[in-house]
Amino acid sequence: MKVKFITATVLLALFLTAGVRAEEPETGSSDVLVEFGESSLEEFSDIIPAAAQDIGSDAAAIAEEFTVGRVVDMIVAELGELVAPLTRQLSILLGVVIIMSAIAAAKNSISNAGLTAALEYAALLCAVLAAYGAVSGVWQRIADTLDNLTAFMTGLIPMMGTLYVAGGNVTTAAVSSAGLMTLTAFCEQLSYYVLWPVLRVCFGLSLITGLGGQVSLSGVTQTLRNMFTTTLAFIMSVLTFVISNQVNLALSADNLSARVMKFAASSYIPVVGGALGDAIRAIGGSIGVLRSTLGTASVAVIFALVLPAVLQIYLCRFTFSLTASVAKLVGCDRESSLFDEMRGMLGFGLAILVSCAVMFLFFVTTFSRAAVGMVMQ
């Protein structure tokens, strides 16, 4: 009995005097988060347009530099880059229209109907080629922008998921990652299964309208474009509604879990429970700030990716609009309707691009809002 008592006393003395200290890691958690924020967007520097390259590649710098003044500067820089090639295109199109009007005037002196028809055919062929030469580059630009956008979002999904998980929002991480993956896949499919097929069909129909003489299929082309645009808007609305509700529900569930955890920690762990709850809130807040920064930077990057293509489409549409007006003015009605067709096709491309960009912006801002919710809890 005596031996047992002595042994117990020695053991207690040993345990009570043993020094206990927390292991200090080589890199603190805040340092890891800062490094994550600084290096997260470097891998996307290849796809960011030249006008936006000088902002920097770290998320914090991009978020800081994303101001109205910077956006205006980007627009001006892009316009400066686009003006020269588009002026060239406009000059070529107007030159072709003027030559066609001269030929239309000269063909009045040719009495033979067959020769006149052959001349008209040659003139229209030139107009078609000039128009497609101008529009093909823009279509390629739209496809490239969609590819870059989906590549960026594919790279962003794991980062966002990691930050959600780090903040304790495991359900939100799973739901938002799944939602964004769905949207990214949808946008990739859009490029391959909608953009190019509709372009091909519209190309064929406008070619028939242009070269077919009496057959006018411009109404069919317009209906086709409207049908696809309406369907696209509907799908986008449904996706937005479903995924945003999913994210909000998951966020609520996560917030509840976090509150329960904090309450349990504060109530059932003696002495350090309250400090642990405060620490969880502090970590959540810092991760929330980081997510807000990454969200803002992502908005800036999406904006920088989409802006050049949108500006190019708008300017190209303006070019075609102007050329169609001039062609109508000089009496080349068929050529004028052809240029109007091209303008309509560009409008369809613009609709697809802007829909995708707005969807991505919506989800990134939802992500940032989730971050704010986390900080506020």
Added chain:
Amino acid sequence: MMMKICGGALLVAFVTLLIRQLKPEMTMPVTVTGAVILLLAVVGMLAPQIEYINGLWYAEELRGYATPLVKSLGVALVAQTASDLCRDMGENSAASKVEFAGKLEIMLICLPLIDKLLEFARGLLLG
């Protein structure tokens, strides 16, 4: 230039009238010669315009479209003149052949454009 062409046309008309009185069988050759000379003069009028187009800063691209169009116009004018002359001589069959040849020539001139268009369409369809 326009005054010269007008003067030349009046001269041809007077000469034709005189020759019709003096030697009717020579009327047609004189008319044909006059018409060809006038046509050449008219085509010569296009030279400054073509030079102007060549001098434009975007001439390289525009030439690809302008050359076939101007060539087609020239072919149409020549074919029309030749067929008119043939009809004047009472050779309707030859006139229609000339017109057909003119149409074929215009199609031949347009062949590179059609080729370019088909190439573009193929690129678009096959991705």
